[in-house]
Amino acid sequence: MFVGPLYHMGWYHLFYQYNPDSAVWGNITWGHAVSRDMIHWLYLPIAMVPSKWYDINGVWTGSATLLPDGKILMLYTGDTNDFVQVQNLAYPTNLSDPLLLDWVKYVGNPIIVPPPGTHQKNFRDPTTGWIGLDGKWRVAIGSKKGKTGLSLVYKTIDFINFELNDHCLHAVPGTGMWECVDFYPVSINGSKGLDTSVNGPYVKHVLKASMDDTRVDSYALGTYFAENDTWVPDNPLEDVGIGLLLDYGRYYASKTFYDQEKERRILWGWVNETDTESDDLRKGWASLQTIPRTVLFDDKTGTSLLLWPIEEVESLRLSSDEFEGVVVKPGSVVPLNITLATQLDIFAEFEIESLASKNIGKNNIIDCGKIGARDRSAFGPFGLLAIADDSLSEQTPIYFRLSDTTLGNTTTFFCVDERRSSKASDVAKPIYGGKVPILSGEKLSMRVLVDHSIIESFAQGGRTVITSRVYPTEAIYGAARLFLFNNATDINIKISLKIWQLNSAFIRPFPFDQSQ
Amino acid sequence: MRRIPSWVSSFAIHIFLIASISVPFTLSQPSFPLKDWDGDLVDQICRKTPFYDLCSSILHLNPLNPKPDLKGVALLMVNNIVANATDTLSYIESLIKQTSDRELEQALSFCAESYIPLVKYILPQAADAISQGRFGFASYCISDALKDVNTCDKKFSGTSQAPLGNRNDIVQKLVDVASAIIKLLLKG
Numbered sequence: 214m215f216v217g218p219l220y221h222m223g224w225y226h227l228f229y230q231y232n233p234d235s236a237v238w239g240n241i242t243w244g245h246a247v248s249r250d251m252i253h254w255l256y257l258p259i260a261m262v263p264s265k266w267y268d269i270n271g272v273w274t275g276s277a278t279l280l281p282d283g284k285i286l287m288l289y290t291g292d293t294n295d296f297v298q299v300q301n302l303a304y305p306t307n308l309s310d311p312l313l314l315d316w317v318k319y320v321g322n323p324i325i326v327p328p329p330g331t332h333q334k335n336f337r338d339p340t341t342g343w344i345g346l347d348g349k350w351r352v353a354i355g356s357k358k359g360k361t362g363l364s365l366v367y368k369t370i371d372f373i374n375f376e377l378n379d380h381c382l383h384a385v386p387g388t389g390m391w392e393c394v395d396f397y398p399v400s401i402n403g404s405k406g407l408d409t410s411v412n413g414p415y416v417k418h419v420l421k422a423s424m425d426d427t428r429v430d431s432y433a434l435g436t437y438f439a440e441n442d443t444w445v446p447d448n449p450l451e452d453v454g455i456g457l458l459l460d461y462g463r464y465y466a467s468k469t470f471y472d473q474e475k476e477r478r479i480l481w482g483w484v485n486e487t488d489t490e491s492d493d494l495r496k497g498w499a500s501l502q503t504i505p506r507t508v509l510f511d512d513k514t515g516t517s518l519l520l521w522p523i524e525e526v527e528s529l530r531l532s533s534d535e536f537e538g539v540v541v542k543p544g545s546v547v548p549l550n551i552t553l554a555t556q557l558d559i560f561a562e563f564e565i566e567s568l569a570s571k572n573i574g575k576n577n578i579i580d581c582g583k584i585g586a587r588d589r590s591a592f593g594p595f596g597l598l599a600i601a602d603d604s605l606s607e608q609t610p611i612y613f614r615l616s617d618t619t620l621g622n623t624t625t626f627f628c629v630d631e632r633r634s635s636k637a638s639d640v641a642k643p644i645y646g647g648k649v650p651i652l653s654g655e656k657l658s659m660r661v662l663v664d665h666s667i668i669e670s671f672a673q674g675g676r677t678v679i680t681s682r683v684y685p686t687e688a689i690y691g692a693a694r695l696f697l698f699n700n701a702t703d704i705n706i707k708i709s710l711k712i713w714q715l716n717s718a719f720i721r722p723f724p725f726d727q728s729q
Numbered sequence: 730m731r732r733i734p735s736w737v738s739s740f741a742i743h744i745f746l747i748a749s750i751s752v753p754f755t756l757s758q759p760s761f762p763l764k765d766w767d768g769d770l771v772d773q774i775c776r777k778t779p780f781y782d783l784c785s786s787i788l789h790l791n792p793l794n795p796k797p798d799l800k801g802v803a804l805l806m807v808n809n810i811v812a813n814a815t816d817t818l819s820y821i822e823s824l825i826k827q828t829s830d831r832e833l834e835q836a837l838s839f840c841a842e843s844y845i846p847l848v849k850y851i852l853p854q855a856a857d858a859i860s861q862g863r864f865g866f867a868s869y870c871i872s873d874a875l876k877d878v879n880t881c882d883k884k885f886s887g888t889s890q891a892p893l894g895n896r897n898d899i900v901q902k903l904v905d906v907a908s909a910i911i912k913l914l915l916k917g
């Protein structure tokens with residue numbers, strides 16, 4: 214999980230929940246890393262450790278608020294000696310240090326304790342503050358009452374004294390505890406991100422929460438009423454916890470921040486392991502961060518966000534291969550001749566050719582398939598086979614399944630099927646997927662980032678995203694391959710691709726002592 | 730007489746080069762940039778950089794008193810890069826305003842995007858770091874600076890266009906020299 218991502222004096226900062234002693238949860242401190250471009254990370258010394266009664270059982274997650282005068286304030290949840298969740302304030306010792314190496318905890322911590330009626334174990338993950346109409350700051354904190362997940366709102370002027378609002382920001386029955394609440398504006402007619410305090414007629418607000426019960430990151434678009442600090446979803450049927458997901462795969466505890474330098478809203482996501490704990494202990498590490506994603510409002514559908522890998526990932530691109538109009542017939546697999554298939558940036562466009570001999574009708578039952586990519590239907594599945602070996606004993610299909618050949622009329626699912634991703638028997642192999650709206654006049658496309666054991670798949674410019682973890686035993690290093698496949702029965706697929714090899718990001722400790 | 734490259738003309742001042750080590754002149758008026766340079770020190774340092782001529786031109790053109798040391802030299806170099814990079818950035822921005830060629834404009838904007846964080850953050854931070862004795866951090870900043878300048882350069886290599894003339898090239902060389910000097914500092 215991430216804490217307080219921020220940009221300061223030319224450096225992006227990432228703080229993360231880190232156990233210095235083991236590859237499993239415990240002794241949670243704040244690891245710290247910096248980067249000039251959010252791709253090439255350098256590890257710094259641990260920023261904060263459990264040291265006071267109010268965080269001795271864990272320095273947990275929180276958010277940074279950048280004040281107009283340049284001060285950086287970090288609000289974070291501490292787990293006390295009595296296992297009570299409280300909110301604490303910390304700040305950098307020296308703001309003119311671009312690396313923000315040292316942090317100090319406010320002497321008067323905790324600054325917020327669970328209010329009456331809120332259980333001590335249901336009160337955590339303060340958001341970045343935003344300024345309201347009265348000039349006071351607001352901060353949201355996730356909680357629950359019974360089975361209703363909700364977000365409390367606190368007001369403050371100095372980030373030391375807080376008052377709880379009577380009404381919560383929003384609540385949705387049956388959704389359980391809301392962790393890692395995130396609340397921010399998006400522009401409905403622009404391509405820039407917005408500072409967290411922005412509000413106005415051309416703005417919608419995103420309310421996001423990580424669902425503790427189901428371990429997914431859910432969000433909804435809606436309207437923020439600054440007069441009483443409440444938020445209402447555009448579509449109550451797709452409210453927080455019951456509607457859209459930021460990512461339909463293995464993705465949790467994500468949070469955004471506003472990159473004031475490049476005017477973008479950036480989303481970080483935590484992807485933990487789906488292999489066994491004993492494997493994690495043996496390999497000595499666990500958990501990943503996705504390539505950061507920009508967040509924009511999808512003004513074409515008007516009802517979702519667009520999430521896309523930051524452009525800085527392109528600096529990792531090495532050589533490329535292009536394939537134009539490769540025809541893949543029903544029931545066939547086409548190998549792609551590329552040098553390596555373990556670190557890739559793939560962009561693919563798909564054209565559908567109805568087969569004249571077939572009686573083309575509608576296909577009503579659409580999902581990812583009961584048996585994943587092996588479940589053949591008239592217009593799908595078709596797509597890529599990533600992290601596959603020559604004999605296809607291991608493969609991870611990334612695919613579309615359509616209900617109609619007319620793109621404007623189809624209900625489409627975008628899926629990743631891990632059931633044959635590995636011969637290992639003790640790793641999770643789920644099927645992930647979500648609907649992706651396709652508007653008439655659009656081309657069917659996907660972008661896929663492959664990095665050994667993590668695959669990030671983006672459909673239609675980022676309307677639906679799936680992150681997956683795979684642990685192949687055969688399809689590794691030089692033995693990994695990339696294929697095209699078409700398991701539909703009634704259509705040919707014509708695929709055009711551009712595939713880049715991706716370099717390593719050489720993530721390492723900050724080279725303070727050596728000259729590189 | 731050492732040939733002074735044309736780009737240095739903006740720094741061109743009438744110079745008296747005092748080679749003597751044992752009789753340092755003290756500078757009483759800024760308009761006479763006589764330095765108490767240890768000619769040997771300049772030679773020693775510049776020989777360990779990839780561009781000896783460039784290095785010693787700069788050190789001989791800029792007063793550094795009273796006692797020039799490696800740290801002061803590194804700082805002088807970095808400040809020189811800041812001046813050059815700031816200048817190059819202004820030039821890029823003026824070219825962007827003048828051109829109507831969209832492709833050229835895009836390439837130039839890309840370069841501007843590489844130069845802006847350089848001038849705004851990375852080079853000033855390298856200078857601060859040198860002053861504070863944090864040579865590892867300074868070294869990293871300078872190598873990052875080189876990456877940024879190279880990225881800009883790549884935009885025009887392979888094309889017939891060279892709108893920046895040799896400005897980029899000069900900044901690259903300056904960065905290479907500074908990098909070498911900071912590495913000397915790191916070795917202690």
